[in-house]
Amino acid sequence: MGKLTVTTFVTLDGVMQGPGGPDEDRRDGFTHGGWVVPYFDDALGAFVVDVFSRVDAFLLGRFTYDTFAAHWPRVTDPNDPIAAKLNALPKHVASRSMREASWNASSVIQGDVVEAVAALKKQYARELQVHGSAGLLQTLLRSDLVDELNVMQFPIVLGTGKRLFEPSVAPSALSLARSSTSTTGVVMSVYRRVGKPSYGSFALE
Numbered sequence: 001m002g003k004l005t006v007t008t009f010v011t012l013d014g015v016m017q018g019p020g021g022p023d024e025d026r027r028d029g030f031t032h033g034g035w036v037v038p039y040f041d042d043a044l045g046a047f048v049v050d051v052f053s054r055v056d057a058f059l060l061g062r063f064t065y066d067t068f069a070a071h072w073p074r075v076t077d078p079n080d081p082i083a084a085k086l087n088a089l090p091k092h093v094a095s096r097s098m099r100e101a102s103w104n105a106s107s108v109i110q111g112d113v114v115e116a117v118a119a120l121k122k123q124y125a126r127e128l129q130v131h132g133s134a135g136l137l138q139t140l141l142r143s144d145l146v147d148e149l150n151v152m153q154f155p156i157v158l159g160t161g162k163r164l165f166e167p168s169v170a171p172s173a174l175s176l177a178r179s180s181t182s183t184t185g186v187v188m189s190v191y192r193r194v195g196k197p198s199y200g201s202f203a204l205e
Helices: 042-052 062-074 083-088 113-123 134-142
Strands: 003-011 055-061 091-094 106-108 127-131 148-154 174-181 187-193
Touching: 003 042, 003 113, 003 134, 042 148, 042 174, 042 187, 055 062, 055 113, 055 134, 062 083, 062 091, 091 113, 113 127, 113 134, 127 134
Parallel strands: 003 127, 003 148, 055 091, 055 127, 091 106
Antiparallel strands: 148 187, 174 187
């Protein structure tokens, strides 16, 4: 059975909305789009490419799917390590309103998304990858379906926007598998979920 991994850009205060451009995601009046661009360097690019080298299929929310579908089919270089994977590999879309997905190798999940994702994890040998997809991500985290998180944390605070961990998220313990820092101060970490948190006390007896 494969594993479900989440890859996301995130600010120091947990915001993951609209990282790639001013008009990428203006929902709820968000005006800070494009916040990752000034920090991108070769180390960050290599981290992202390494993530894509492990993928068997993608799992995307409707908004992220539409954003990707408007951009990546226009990148036709067969040697582009990201476009080649996104354009060719299976893409499963979680949406209540979408009936058909026109991008190559795309399909819309039918029925209960939690049951469908659990079945998809059994279908693939390596990684079923989630990129962005803030709304879908909350469902996956609440349902204990996420195995690993690739988190790129940027040294910026926005104060508003959709967050990686919303208040409804289920408590979970994580293990840091590896971490490195880019030349621009972005901390690139891989976390594995290892069950429920444990608790203690510093109180004097």
